[in-house]
Amino acid sequence: MNPLQTVLDELKELEQAVRADGAIAPANVWVDTYTPGGRKTSYARKRSDRALWDGKKTKGLGKVGGDAHLDFEQSIKRRKALEEITRRAVSLQAMLDNPIWEPEAEDMEEADSRPVIIRDRDFSLFRSRGEKKPWRWEGCGRFGGQNSGDQRFTSELAAERDAAKVLSAPSLTIDQSEYVPPQAKKTAPKQKKPVSYVCKVQPPRGRVHVYGGEMGPGKWNEAALCGERPSSKGWQLSGLADIDCGKCERRLKEYQESD
Numbered sequence: 261m262n263p264l265q266t267v268l269d270e271l272k273e274l275e276q277a278v279r280a281d282g283a284i285a286p287a288n289v290w291v292d293t294y295t296p297g298g299r300k301t302s303y304a305r306k307r308s309d310r311a312l313w314d315g316k317k318t319k320g321l322g323k324v325g326g327d328a329h330l331d332f333e334q335s336i337k338r339r340k341a342l343e344e345i346t347r348r349a350v351s352l353q354a355m356l357d358n359p360i361w362e363p364e365a366e367d368m369e370e371a372d373s374r375p376v377i378i379r380d381r382d383f384s385l386f387r388s389r390g391e392k393k394p395w396r397w398e399g400c401g402r403f404g405g406q407n408s409g410d411q412r413f414t415s416e417l418a419a420e421r422d423a424a425k426v427l428s429a430p431s432l433t434i435d436q437s438e439y440v441p442p443q444a445k446k447t448a449p450k451q452k453k454p455v456s457y458v459c460k461v462q463p464p465r466g467r468v469h470v471y472g473g474e475m476g477p478g479k480w481n482e483a484a485l486c487g488e489r490p491s492s493k494g495w496q497l498s499g500l501a502d503i504d505c506g507k508c509e510r511r512l513k514e515y516q517e518s519d
């Protein structure tokens with residue numbers, strides 16, 4: 261089967277798991293907390309940019325850490341998970357609907373050999389909408405400023421192949437590297453080591469741990485950075501990269517700074 265189709269099917273399953281897990285928070289609703297003057301207890305409330313609740317833009321959720329607050333936080337987590345799943349699925353679907361064009365031999369001879377610069381906006385599938393991070397080209401796994409810049413391809417076909425190569429990789433490993441300005445690159449050539457996000461059950465129900473390295477054959481039963489071991493079935497690659505394990509999060513930095 262087409263590897264893109266396989267990833268798409270996995271995303272559909274993940275979507276069903278998220279929906280089955282519970283309520284989904286409406287769009288444009290978030291949570292803030294406040295401490296009324298002279299009180300020691302903090303409270304949580306839903307907030308929207310529209311008047312959704314009896315003409316008001318806020319609605320109380322009780323004490324911070326209470327059931328209503330935590331339940332609503334969970335529903336926001338599900339909403340974010342669905343947004344991420346949708347974003348990925350739409351991109352994959354677009355690639356499946358427009359099969360990569362294969363040139364005929366005679367077209368090749370006529371083809372212009374000057375490199376065509378394919379700009380990042382042609383590959384918006386790699387950018388989370390609204391994310392104020394510099395652009396990241398996943399093909400090289402590093403933040404490369406607002407534009408991929410140094411990513412040049414001789415044809416659109418070559419660029420698409422490069423993108424497909426990343427998407428069809430069995431592991432959805434997401435590089436944690438941060439943007440390195442070009443001038444800093446010379447003095448700090450060290451690249452961060454790859455990590456994989458693993459879980460026993462897909463989020464939001466399951467916890468996401470970090471495995472130090474590329475998860476794959478022979479490694480499914482190895483311990484995560486926190487020491488946690490997988491279930492008897494071995495780890496699953498997490499569809500999301502939200503680390504739910506504090507210990508893994510703390511050890512991630514040490515791991516990437518070690519030799």
Ligand SMILES: [Zn+2]
Pocket residue numbers: 468469470484485486487488505506507508
């Ligand atoms: Zn962990």
